[in-house]
Amino acid sequence: MDAHSFSCKPDENATFSPPAAADLSKYNIVIAYPLCGVFVRKGGKIAIDRDGGLTLGDSHYPSGDFCVDTFLENGLRKQEVLSCHRPSKWIRVRTYLFPACKVISLIFLSITIACHLFVPRLLAHGGLYLMCYAVSLFTAFSTGFSVNVFHEHLGDSSCVNLAIAMQFGFIATFFWLNVMCFETWRKIRGLAYQKRSRPFPSGIYVLYGWGAPSCICTITIVMQHLAPDNVWGVIKPYIGISRCWFREDIGLLLYFYGPISFAATCSSVFIVLTFINYKTILRNFMTMSGPQRERDREVEPDKKARPPKLPPVQITGPIQDFSTKMKLFSLMVFCWITEILSWKIPPMELWALTDTLNSLQGLFIFIIFLLNRHKRALVEEKFPLPFNLARRCQKLMGKAAPNQSKGSSESIPHEKDNNSTVSSVSMDLPKTTATS
Incomplete structure (x- = not known):
């Protein structure tokens, strides 16, 4: 058997003599x-x-x-x-659990993409890049769902094509996150040094976000079909040999985890630089507002002077963008660190919770998207019905809670003594009677 292609080949020099207790x-x-x-x-x-x-x-x-x-x-x-390899109980459970979780993620990713398409104002100020990020993750999850559910019915070419599409989707997700972190860093840096940042051509972002993953996948396809076998120094992907994914760890590291690690490292650098610039904005504002606090202290010496908050009109948008990108970056880093750890540290049952959370990334991205007040207001302006229904449900739940507490308080028996009787009667009498 050829160890790379997993196929039997005739070989006159091969001998078959495994140690056996019988002839x-x-x-x-x-x-x-x-x-x-x-x-x-x-x-x-x-x-x-x-x-x-x-x-x-x-x-x-x-x-x-x-x-x-x-x-x-x-x-x-x-x-x-x-x-x-006899599957354990967790493997049998995840066979049905993970596809269901991916369907939930795909639904919420579709809602996020649809919000950007039907509310064009969301595409401004970096919203286009968030939509591309959601499209990339939708591509990765949809192909992964197809592989998990239909792997027994896929041919060799379909298996390879789906694996390449899944590779493209995940790598593009990290590259678009890289774009969003870089753009946020540019905006915060301009506020920190009071310099108006020049508009960056969006075409370069598109070329980087879609072009770099396309180049990596093209190299993977070329090496998959044209690279020779068993040549030292040539790392072939070997996709679709034993499963619809990379067969060997070295190919997975070179063609998949390597580009993802590069993009994640760049994003982490931009996140750190953005946080440093944000601290610079705070120091500058506190320095500028110092004389105003001194004047307030002279007018009202007894009142404790508190440092004023940042003016929301100036930096609310960039700061909210930074908060959104920070949450997305933290989510992706958490998911992929646990993914790599589960790849190398058995047993799989140890990572049941984290793997389930990873398959629900689409839901968490939708929640992070709605946490941005400005974007939530734009979506509510276009689609008020879901928000009105949510408010009504919240009011009904709020009304039900006091009624339950009132009913529970009435069910508590009163102590039958003179003090309790007098106090209860006094509470029911008019004010003048109770006073007299």
């Missing part, structure tokens, strides 16, 4: 895969017992759950095992 001539050697849907490649000390079962380390596999063969990898031949 192998008494067995029928079958050229096939294990009798299970999911299997993994394992190496180690191989031992086949008299019943045809396999002992590999601390695990034992019946005859139908493994195959032993000579693997050819980088010119070296070694005997290894393809063994069945």
